[in-house]
Amino acid sequence: MRHxxxxxxxxxxxxxxxxxARTYLKLLRWSGLRAGDAACLSKDKLRDDDSxxxxxxxxxxxxxxxxxxxxxHDVAEELRNVPRNAYTHPSYFFWSGRSKxxxxxxxxxxxxxxxxxxxxxxxxxxxxxxxxxxxxxHLHMLRDTFAVEYLIAGxxxxxxxxxxxxxxxxxxxxxxxTTHFVVTTKSPxxxxxxx
Numbered sequence: 001m002r003h004x005x006x007x008x009x010x011x012x013x014x015x016x017x018x019x020x021a022r023t024y025l026k027l028l029r030w031s032g033l034r035a036g037d038a039a040c041l042s043k044d045k046l047r048d049d050d051s052x053x054x055x056x057x058x059x060x061x062x063x064x065x066x067x068x069x070x071x072x073h074d075v076a077e078e079l080r081n082v083p084r085n086a087y088t089h090p091s092y093f094f095w096s097g098r099s100k101x102x103x104x105x106x107x108x109x110x111x112x113x114x115x116x117x118x119x120x121x122x123x124x125x126x127x128x129x130x131x132x133x134x135x136x137x138h139l140h141m142l143r144d145t146f147a148v149e150y151l152i153a154g155x156x157x158x159x160x161x162x163x164x165x166x167x168x169x170x171x172x173x174x175x176x177x178t179t180h181f182v183v184t185t186k187s188p189x190x191x192x193x194x195x
Contacts, residue, residue, distance in 0.1 A: 016083045021111055023082040028139060030075045032164050033148035035139045039104040040095045050076035055165045071162055104122060112139050 027038045031052055045053040051068040071079070082093050089097035095104055116137055120127035127135050143164070150160045161168070 012082060016085060017111075019083055020085065020094065021115060023078050024108060025112075025115075026075045026143065027071075027079055027093075028142035030071050030147060031069055032143050034143065035108055036101045036105045038094075039108050040101055041093050042091050043093060044091070046071075046076060046079060052076075054163065057165075065161065067165070112137075 087096040
């Protein structure tokens, strides 16, 4: 029988760490942020209208207009209410403010690995290739999902590239989707983009 409760007596999935991990993964999925940007995200980046400041580029030494993405309301609320752990700095959602960004990303990669290991025990077919080998998964796949969903919804490649903070659409070449698929399966996304 699976353990339904953690050591502190809470139902699995309702612990502070489980809630933090779930919120972090949803943030990656719905914002298109890189793992490090999400891990070190400061609270002042999320506005009351659920829009999230993504970045602001400098063009010829001058700041351009800021780029915002709109999070689904439930994801924005979960982010606002994410529980702090003993090390979380009050100005950030997840980060202590003391560790290096690279260390913070490493920690989230380890956490993601543990989540995947547990999920593959429960749902082995989801994590297996046709030949029986394990299907690779990584945090960046959530960023890819964000991009592909906007492409499928009909957003121009240049706009998706801009949301992701790419300096050129050439960076989008690694996104796993074919142009034919995007063109033939357009559907509207409920979250508009402001900027």
